[in-house]
Amino acid sequence: MPEFKPAEMMTVAASRALSNDDVCFVGIGAPSAACNLARLTHAPDITLIYESGTIGTRPDVLPLSIGDGELCDTALTTVAVPEMFRYWLQGGRITIGFLAAAQLDKYGNINTTVVGDYHKPKVRLPGGGGAPEIAISCAEIYITARHQKRVFVDKLDFITSLGHGPNGEGRAAFGVDTKGPTKLITDLCIMEPDAETLAFTVTSLHPGVTREAVRDETGWEVAFAESVVETPPPTEEELKVLRDLQARTKAAHAG
Amino acid sequence: MPEFKPAEMMTVAASRALSNDDVCFVGIGAPSAACNLARLTHAPDITLIYESGTIGTRPDVLPLSIGDGELCDTALTTVAVPEMFRYWLQGGRITIGFLAAAQLDKYGNINTTVVGDYHKPKVRLPGGGGAPEIAISCAEIYITARHQKRVFVDKLDFITSLGHGPNGEGRAAFGVDTKGPTKLITDLCIMEPDAETLAFTVTSLHPGVTREAVRDETGWEVAFAESVVETPPPTEEELKVLRDLQARTKAAHAG
């Protein structure tokens, strides 16, 4: 087994959840790395869409922003932003939406708006951007986040985007018929919503990660599936492709 | 004075009503001839827009349809049809909309839908096409039509597009704040709405046309303005440019 970092395991695990037929709405950071890793390994024909309007993009280096020139240069086509949100996202054409989170709860509801009170925030976070409609319009949602207690909280300060509802009441209560968060991929484990409670439940632990480690970094009482498997470690190829991609990216962004 | 046909006088008179700064939504037939005559004579920088999406077009021959290749080939840019109707027409960017009519009344309401009952029509006409929204969205409307009693009727079989209201009640009654029909240019005369009654009133008679001739071909009781002028006849240049344009067009459409 090659040596790897937890963040690399997270990216690799997320990339494996994607297939050649997926049409992904890709966010910056870990989602972008995972989607492009999938494209460069097992899913060469995956369609990647960034909200800047680039459709079917194949960047050689990861973009720093959602609209780096690299995305347009390598896209099949680039559309205006209103069209992106109307025809492509709201039109129901996206199979997987990828969201990151500053705070998330066990039902996959996400906060990226404020820490503290909305009107007198302790920390003013960036806000929702595309997330409120990504969360409801994509066929399903994958969430990636570093597993930390201050991120995996029991109660959100603000609901930026819908998961399975603040009380796990399900999405139908909000007039939403898409699946919502079906996977939460962290640097420690993979969680999936329990069929009954809709709460995230650990289904796979990354190599060397204990249940206690997960519990220590989770702000809610963690549930484990009946059979928890071990995530296969990154292969030599996955690691090489990911590290090459990140090295190219670092060199390109140094300016 | 050169010899000319009434239809030529109509086209020339319509073309003179246009200026270099106008942005015209152009219909096929007489409006298209008038707009392009204006462009080829006194208004070289006039902006012509056809509902097929062509903006700033400069056709060398008149199109047979609203979307002949000539329109796109010579346009500044060509946009999709939904954009044409949303951003350019509904967006209030058109100064002059040109409408033709199968039937019109003295308030400039137009019927191009049916002769007879809508559900059991005697003649099924083409329908409104762009007209219902051209009529309400352009800053003002010019109507061109051959002056005939069966066209200039007292009561329409169907109101396809709004003029000054079926009873001359004015456009505000329909929530419309654009000017509506400000000129009706026929092969006999020019009419403009009376400031009080909003009914079309003859303001200019084409050379050699009598008041009786107008009355004979009008299905409502014709009003004449206090001072009715004579329309200046077509100039040599206007006639030459128009006839050249029509000859080029005829040759091109013969296939």
Next chain:
Amino acid sequence: MAKIVPLDEAVAHCVSDGASLAMEGFTHLIPHAAAHEVIRQGRKDLTVMRMTPDLIYDQMIGMGCVAKLIFSFAGNPGVGLLRRLRDAVENDWPRPLEIEEHSHAAMANAYEAGAAGLPCAVFRGYRGAELKRVNPNIKSVTCPFTGEELAAVPALKPDVAIIHAQKADKQGNVLIEGIVGVQKEAVLAAKAAIVTVEEVVDDLRGLHPNLCILPHWTVDYVCVVPGGAHPSYTHGYYPRDNAFYTEWDAIAADRDGFLAWMDEHVLNGGPGDFARHAGKGV
């Protein structure tokens, strides 16, 4: 996901009796070859929608394929009326034709809403116009900020969209250029889509970044039919056959003449004829 197949196969897979069908192309790129194929396959009871029914639907209506027409301008542009459509509306020949009539703005907005996954389109329209009285699918909504009443029509969401385009690449990505009309919206609004193209090329990448392209995963079938828009035209390939549009007025003038023409050119024709038809016009 797009498969490149012969036209008859694509039509047989996608278009069934009773289906709703949008064959779009605003003057430009009208998919005439595909319409002939639908007629040859004898489809019945179709609901067809098109801003401008034009010759393409005049033919389908005259051949009895159509139960209902949704449209906004039923003329032969610059020539006159559509004689087969008139005969159906005025005389129920060859069968009664239900019509749902809109304005262009309404149809364009309704396709846009279909593409955008919305149930209805909202726009400023129909004020003082009588279509509202005869079409129950024209309603209104009130702006919650200004109180302004706006028109609303249901989104158009056909079972099948069929369009003609310049070219596709080998994956089935489709390029449309020139007068682009509402074809992108019609395809994105539909459950299934067939695109006839002039040619298949290796790759569309490397062209201008903002061209109108339908990604292969939005299209079900691509069929190579050179000339497939004739007597309409394909920007960059062949011009509109304006002479034929003028001739159509006489061809469609009476039932027998129409049927004879359809028999010769459609029932006993095929997609392979279109290259020759279009070539005539060059």
Next chain:
Amino acid sequence: MAKIVPLDEAVAHCVSDGASLAMEGFTHLIPHAAAHEVIRQGRKDLTVMRMTPDLIYDQMIGMGCVAKLIFSFAGNPGVGLLRRLRDAVENDWPRPLEIEEHSHAAMANAYEAGAAGLPCAVFRGYRGAELKRVNPNIKSVTCPFTGEELAAVPALKPDVAIIHAQKADKQGNVLIEGIVGVQKEAVLAAKAAIVTVEEVVDDLRGLHPNLCILPHWTVDYVCVVPGGAHPSYTHGYYPRDNAFYTEWDAIAADRDGFLAWMDEHVLNGGPGDFARHAGKGV
């Protein structure tokens, strides 16, 4: 109708204290040179709108030009938070900042509605999202055909839109290509528009028929400012200066460092500096 004038003249004519202003560009083509000009001219009490306030509004907010911000994502993309914006929201420095917060979909639809002359935008959004609770400008309408409740937001109709584009021709027709964002909509939604461009060319006709072009009569002023988008970029001219975006995090970290940087590069700078800035990144 567009006049080709120096940037300071265009800004002086169009932007007054208290105006509402949209400076758009989605990552690409952000009109930084124009924002510096607004700051240099000392404009105050502006209402500024932008999907992504980004460095351009971080600078204007930090310099006290802004009374109200309408936005949907206030981050330095890929780098972190916007420190001057945070300082204004959290600590009222240098003045209190009113915010009206939306999602990207809402803002994009609201510009689209502005361009389309509508009073509001209707879309499927905000379901289960809490912004509805804190933003009274998020309401709903009901589809009169299906009963579905849809979100509605007011159209964005700024007094002035300012964008950066690749080129204009001598009449002032403007070409935008690459990531085209919402700039066309912002310009068409605004009462007045300024476009900074990399260059003026003889003629835009003869390019591809479907390029994104703003006709000259939709633009008030065109200003030639090579490099005017830096540290953002202009497709076909110079790349995004990603290193500067990263550096900005430190520059904006404290008030004094920010003010010193602005004094040197903005208050004592000019549009002519941008060619050099952008050249650095090539």
